[in-house]
Amino acid sequence: MEGELAERFEEQASLQGKGKNRGGGRGGKAKGGGGPPREVAVSKALSRLLRHQAENAGIKLDREGYAPVDRVLQYGPIRSLKVTLDDIQQAVADSDKQRFSIKPNPATNPSGDESSTDPSHWLIRANQGHSIKVESEALLQPVTLDNVPPVVVHGTYFAFWPLVLESGGLKRMARNHVHCSTGLPEDQAAGVVSGMRRDAELLVYVDVRRSLEDGAMKWWISDNGVVLTEGNEEGLVPTKYFKEVVGRKEDVGVLWKDGEKVADLPPNIKARLPPGKGGGRGGRGGGRGGDRGGR
Structure with missing residues (x-):
């Protein structure tokens, strides 16, 4: 609903010459002065991928909405930020709204070693907010x-x-x-x-x-x-x-x-x-x- 409503509202505002607000980033600027802080950019890129773009990026989510972290790190906007496994784990820990969950990948990390630094040993998901199809019963x-x-x-x-x-x-x-x-x-x-x-x-x-x-x-x-x-x-x-x-x-x-x-x-x-x-x-x-x- 809000997307449709926002479009109607913005169209009306633009007719009055007021539709210029593009919603800039919160907080300080990233390097180059044009964007949000890096940690915010990382969190937004993760949300965009895991909620909306996984299929387009060729990343298959499992029944519970999890994606392999090694594949996530290859997603263009995340790769361009030079994101590491540590960055992803920090994004999960720092999310004030607990947007993400991360866990060991049982297929590659069957012992559940939580000290592993191998991205392929981990899975990450968005806890909610998806537009791509996920199974509610599993998620x-x-x-x-x-x-x-x-x-x-x-x-x-x-x-x-x-x-x-x-x-x-x-x-x-x-x-x-x-x-x-x-x-x-x-x-x-x-x-x-x-x-x-x-x-x-x-x-x-x-x-x-x-x-x-x-x-x-x-x-x-x-x-x-x-x-x-x-x-x-x-x-x-x-x-x-x-x-x-x-x-x-x-x-x-x-x-x-x-x-x-x-x-x-x-x-x-x-x-x-x-x-x-x-x-x-x-x-x-x-x-x-x-x-x-x-x-």
């Missing part, structure tokens, strides 16, 4: 009526809310899943790590239990605690399962309650496209994900 743990998280919330933006309503709910679009969190980004002390961007402006609380009772869709949870669903047959989490939608920014109150609209966005709210959310190059739109306030 993720199912959410059932016995283990529904107390809170499941999706973060989105004022700019995208009208088109969420127009679409009838949250759509996964070209990604495999709609992403949700088990709490807010500021709840890290309570174990909430991932599933929502820190700058989300609207919180969509989803009634997962009701959707499971209705048999409407399947739900999953990743190793890093992101709650995911493919949605219904249309790839949609319908608005009837919105338990509550409430503003997180600019004193916006409750917009939706128990599957029904209770208010519109206040007229003074400006639907600005968030930084890095453009539909073109350098943004996070481009049709790759659902309404991707979650990550």
Whole structure:
């Protein structure tokens, strides 16, 4: 959803001469002054490959979404950064949202030697966020009526809310899943790590239990605690399962309650496209994900 929404929004902005934000890199500059720090570039290249480009790069993921590290190191953008096994292990360890998992490759490292410095002895995967086909059953743990998280919330933006309503709910679009969190980004002390961007402006609380009772869709949870669903047959989490939608920014109150609209966005709210959310190059739109306030 967000990719489609971002494209529409950016088109409108460009007509007004404002569509110039290409979402620059976070943090300091890499060598040459034009990009993000090297560690950020490495993490982004890994995410791009393991979530979206593995098939195009000729790298076959196993059932659980793992790729051989020696093959990953040959991926063009990673090779151009001169990435090593140590860099990859550091990227896994340093990821604040635990985006990746790494483990010994049983085919080449049957003893599970965790001190091995041979890249072919290791496998790496992205824990969620795929647009390439992976098997949910192998990659993720199912959410059932016995283990529904107390809170499941999706973060989105004022700019995208009208088109969420127009679409009838949250759509996964070209990604495999709609992403949700088990709490807010500021709840890290309570174990909430991932599933929502820190700058989300609207919180969509989803009634997962009701959707499971209705048999409407399947739900999953990743190793890093992101709650995911493919949605219904249309790839949609319908608005009837919105338990509550409430503003997180600019004193916006409750917009939706128990599957029904209770208010519109206040007229003074400006639907600005968030930084890095453009539909073109350098943004996070481009049709790759659902309404991707979650990550």
